[in-house]
Amino acid sequence: MKKLLLTAALICTIFSSFAQEGGYFxxxxxxxxxxxxxxxxxxxxAPEDNLRANNYFQLNYSLGKFTAGIQYEAYLPDALLGYSPVYENGNGIGTYYLNYKADKxxxxxxxxxxxFGSGLALRSWEDRQLGINNSIRGARVKYAINEYSDFTALYGQQRIGFEVSEATIQGLDANVDLSTAFGIEAVDLRFGASYVNRYQNQGTQTFLPSNVSIAGARLDFVAGSVYGGLEVDTKSKDALFFEGELVSEKxxxxxxxxxxxxxxxxxxxINGTFRRLENFNFYADRQAAGNQFNDQVVNYIPAxxxxxxxxxxxxYVYNAQPGLVIEQAEQRAGEVGAQVDVFYTIKKGSTLGGKYGTKIAANFSYWGGLDAEYNVENRFYEAKFIGSGSRFYRDFNFEIKKKWTPKFSSVGTYQNVYIDKAISQGGFVGTQGEIQAQIAVIEGTYKLKNSQSIRGVVQHLWTEQDRENWMAAVVEYNFSSRFSMYVYDNWNYRELGYDGEESQIHYYSVGGSYTEGRTRLSMNYGRQRGGLICVGGVCRVVPESNGLxxxxxxxF
Amino acid sequence: MKKILFTLALVVSFAGISQEKLPAVSLETIDGDSTTIQNAAEKSDITIVSLWATWCVPCIKELDAISDVYSDWQEETGVSLIAVSVDDSRTVKRVKPLINGKGWDYEILLDTNNDLKRALGAATVPLTVLIKDNKIVYRHSGYSPGAEDELYEYVKKYSKK
Incomplete structure (x- = not known):
C-alpha cells in the first residue's frame, strides 16, 4: 500500500512538472x-462470478501540437453480464496514441x-455501454489540401478485446467543397469519396478473396431551407459465412x-431518409460476420x-438487417426502407400554442427484407431493387410537449409498432410471426423551489402476442440539480385468466445519482429486463438478471 | 485489487493537477465546415457549451428550458450558447429539422464521432460547461428542472469578472 501511494505521488510530481510547462492533462x-x-x-x-466490473482509466497529455494518450481497461473480476467474451477477465492497456495536429x-x-462519411464504409468508435471498441491500431494521416478539400489515409489492424485483428484495414477518404471550389453561391454542394480495403490471408482455402473492399461516393447539398444527400457504396465479392461456418465456395x-x-x-x-442494403456486412474477419457482440465490425449500419x-x-426495438442468409431455415438478402421525422412548434399565443408554445414531433419508419428469389441448394439469390419483401419493422410515433405554467410541463407519446419476432428476440427472421403493439406514455414534471422537482411517468403497452400487456410507472425526485432518486416498475401483467397470477412479473428498480462537477456516481438495485439494449441504433443482447x-x- | 487501488490513487492525484483547458478538437458546423470549439467560444466573453443529442430527453428539456429565457440571458450578460450535438450518423440528420422545429437560437456544432465528448471525458449527455478565456470554469452533467437557474447564477458570476 505504501509503495503504491509512493509511486502514485512520484508519478504525480513528474506529471505536475510537465503540466507547468504549458502542457496539460x-x-x-x-x-x-x-x-x-x-x-x-x-x-x-447468479453466475459464480457474481461481482463484475468494467473499469476504464484514460489519460491524455497535450503539449503544443502534440497529444498523447493511453487507456487502461480492467474487466475484473469479470466483465459485466452480456459483454463479448473477448473482454472476459481481461485487463491491460486497451489503446494508446500519439497525435500531431497542425493547421493542415x-x-x-x-x-x-x-x-468516413456516414460510416457505411468505415467507422471505428468506442461505446462502453455496448462493449464496442473497434479502434484501429496503425497510422492515420489527415491533410487539408486547401480551403475546400481534404483527405484522410489510414492503415492498421482492428482492435479485438486486448488483441488486434489478423487482417489489415486500409482506407482513403476525400472531401471536396464544390461550392467554394467553383464559386457556386446558390447551393452549398459537397462531394466525398471513400475506399476501404481489408487484406486477410486465404490460408489453405484458395478460393477465398484476400482483398475485400468497399468503395463509395456521396454528394450533399443545402439550398436555402432544403437540404439533402445521396450516398452509394459497393462491396467487392466476399465469401459467405453463417454463424461462423462457411456456407459455400460461392x-x-x-x-x-x-x-x-x-x-x-x-x-x-422535416427529414426523410431512404436506405437500401444488400449483403452489406463488413467485418475485420470474414468469419466474424453476424456475431451478436458486434466484434470486429468495420462499417456502421445503425437501425x-x-x-x-x-x-x-x-x-420492441429494431436492429438493422444488412446481412445475406441463404439457408433452408432462413433466407434474406438485406433490408430496404425509410423513415420520416417531423418537428413542429405551434406558436406562442395561438389557441393551441398557449402561453409557451406547443412542441410536436412525429416519426414514421418502415423496414422490410429485399424482394428476392432464393435457390438454397445452389446458394443462389437474385434481389429486386424495391419490391414487396417481407416486413421487418414498422413504427409510427407521435409526441406532444407542452409547458402549462412556469412550473408544470407534460409530454404525451403514442407509438404503434410492428416487429418481426425473430428480430426482437432472436431466431430465424420471417419464420416466427410478428408482434404488433401500441404504447401510450404520459409524463409530467413539476418544478418546486430551489432546483427541486418531481417527475412522474405512466405507460401502457397493449399487445396480443409475445408476453401480452405491460404497465409501467416511474417516479423521480430531484432533490437538487446534483442529487436525484427514482423508482420504477415494469409490470408484465398479461390478460386476466391467461396464465394465472404466477406469471405476473414485475421488473422493478430503485436508484439514484449524485453529480458534483467532474464526478458522477449512480447506483441502482432491481431487475434487468432481458432483451436488446441499443445505443445509437446498434444493439447488444442483455440477459435477464437481478442485482445491484x-x-x-x-x-479531469 | 491492487491494480484497482493503484488506478484510484492515480485518478485522485490527477484530479488535483488537471487544468481546465479546452481540448483542441475539430468539430463540424451544421453546414459541414470544419471548426474548433476554441474558435466558436471566442466570439463572446462567456460561453455555455452544451453537449446534447437528438435522442437524449433531458438534453432537449434543458435546451428547451434555456430557450425560453435565452434572450433575457443574452441581454443581461452577453452569454452565448453553443449546442454541440454528439449524434452519430444514425441520428445526425435529425439535428437540423429538430433545432428548427424547436425554434432554438443556439449556434449548433456537430461532434459526429464523439471526439469532443471523449476529450471532455463525458460518459453521458447532457454535459454543460461554462467557458471563459478558453478555460472551463464550471461543469455539470445531467439535467433536472431548475438546473438552468443554477447555471445562470454561474454565468452572472463570471460575466462580471
Whole structure:
C-alpha cells in the first residue's frame, strides 16, 4: 500500500512538472460494476462470478501540437453480464496514441477512431455501454489540401478485446467543397469519396478473396431551407459465412444506397431518409460476420428508426438487417426502407400554442427484407431493387410537449409498432410471426423551489402476442440539480385468466445519482429486463438478471 | 485489487493537477465546415457549451428550458450558447429539422464521432460547461428542472469578472 501511494505521488510530481510547462492533462476514470443476485421470480441464477466490473482509466497529455494518450481497461473480476467474451477477465492497456495536429496536417500513430462519411464504409468508435471498441491500431494521416478539400489515409489492424485483428484495414477518404471550389453561391454542394480495403490471408482455402473492399461516393447539398444527400457504396465479392461456418465456395458482392432529404425553417423541420442494403456486412474477419457482440465490425449500419427513451417503448426495438442468409431455415438478402421525422412548434399565443408554445414531433419508419428469389441448394439469390419483401419493422410515433405554467410541463407519446419476432428476440427472421403493439406514455414534471422537482411517468403497452400487456410507472425526485432518486416498475401483467397470477412479473428498480462537477456516481438495485439494449441504433443482447449496480465516473 | 487501488490513487492525484483547458478538437458546423470549439467560444466573453443529442430527453428539456429565457440571458450578460450535438450518423440528420422545429437560437456544432465528448471525458449527455478565456470554469452533467437557474447564477458570476 505504501509503495503504491509512493509511486502514485512520484508519478504525480513528474506529471505536475510537465503540466507547468504549458502542457496539460485530461482524461477520466469510469467504473461500472454489478453484483448479481439469485432471483426465483425471473428464474435467474447468479453466475459464480457474481461481482463484475468494467473499469476504464484514460489519460491524455497535450503539449503544443502534440497529444498523447493511453487507456487502461480492467474487466475484473469479470466483465459485466452480456459483454463479448473477448473482454472476459481481461485487463491491460486497451489503446494508446500519439497525435500531431497542425493547421493542415493531422497525424496519429497508435489506436485511433475514424469515420468516413456516414460510416457505411468505415467507422471505428468506442461505446462502453455496448462493449464496442473497434479502434484501429496503425497510422492515420489527415491533410487539408486547401480551403475546400481534404483527405484522410489510414492503415492498421482492428482492435479485438486486448488483441488486434489478423487482417489489415486500409482506407482513403476525400472531401471536396464544390461550392467554394467553383464559386457556386446558390447551393452549398459537397462531394466525398471513400475506399476501404481489408487484406486477410486465404490460408489453405484458395478460393477465398484476400482483398475485400468497399468503395463509395456521396454528394450533399443545402439550398436555402432544403437540404439533402445521396450516398452509394459497393462491396467487392466476399465469401459467405453463417454463424461462423462457411456456407459455400460461392462469393457474393454487396451494395448500399442512402438518400436523405430535409426541409428546415424556424418552427418546422422535416427529414426523410431512404436506405437500401444488400449483403452489406463488413467485418475485420470474414468469419466474424453476424456475431451478436458486434466484434470486429468495420462499417456502421445503425437501425434507422426513432431512438426510444421510455421503458415500454424500448421493448420492441429494431436492429438493422444488412446481412445475406441463404439457408433452408432462413433466407434474406438485406433490408430496404425509410423513415420520416417531423418537428413542429405551434406558436406562442395561438389557441393551441398557449402561453409557451406547443412542441410536436412525429416519426414514421418502415423496414422490410429485399424482394428476392432464393435457390438454397445452389446458394443462389437474385434481389429486386424495391419490391414487396417481407416486413421487418414498422413504427409510427407521435409526441406532444407542452409547458402549462412556469412550473408544470407534460409530454404525451403514442407509438404503434410492428416487429418481426425473430428480430426482437432472436431466431430465424420471417419464420416466427410478428408482434404488433401500441404504447401510450404520459409524463409530467413539476418544478418546486430551489432546483427541486418531481417527475412522474405512466405507460401502457397493449399487445396480443409475445408476453401480452405491460404497465409501467416511474417516479423521480430531484432533490437538487446534483442529487436525484427514482423508482420504477415494469409490470408484465398479461390478460386476466391467461396464465394465472404466477406469471405476473414485475421488473422493478430503485436508484439514484449524485453529480458534483467532474464526478458522477449512480447506483441502482432491481431487475434487468432481458432483451436488446441499443445505443445509437446498434444493439447488444442483455440477459435477464437481478442485482445491484453502481457506476462511477470522474473526468479531469 | 491492487491494480484497482493503484488506478484510484492515480485518478485522485490527477484530479488535483488537471487544468481546465479546452481540448483542441475539430468539430463540424451544421453546414459541414470544419471548426474548433476554441474558435466558436471566442466570439463572446462567456460561453455555455452544451453537449446534447437528438435522442437524449433531458438534453432537449434543458435546451428547451434555456430557450425560453435565452434572450433575457443574452441581454443581461452577453452569454452565448453553443449546442454541440454528439449524434452519430444514425441520428445526425435529425439535428437540423429538430433545432428548427424547436425554434432554438443556439449556434449548433456537430461532434459526429464523439471526439469532443471523449476529450471532455463525458460518459453521458447532457454535459454543460461554462467557458471563459478558453478555460472551463464550471461543469455539470445531467439535467433536472431548475438546473438552468443554477447555471445562470454561474454565468452572472463570471460575466462580471
Amino acid at each position: 485530461f482524461g477520466g476514470f469510469e467504473s461500472n460494476a454489478q453484483w448479481l443476485l439469485d432471483d426465483d421470480g425471473i428464474n435467474f441464477v 496536417l493531422d497525424v496519429t500513430g497508435g489506436y485511433f477512431y475514424e469515420q 462469393l457474393y458482392d454487396g451494395t448500399a444506397m442512402q438518400v436523405n432529404l430535409g426541409y428546415a425553417q424556424k418552427g418546422l423541420g 434507422l428508426s426513432k431512438t426510444q427513451d421510455y421503458l415500454l417503448t424500448n421493448l 449496480s453502481a457506476s462511477l465516473n470522474i473526468s
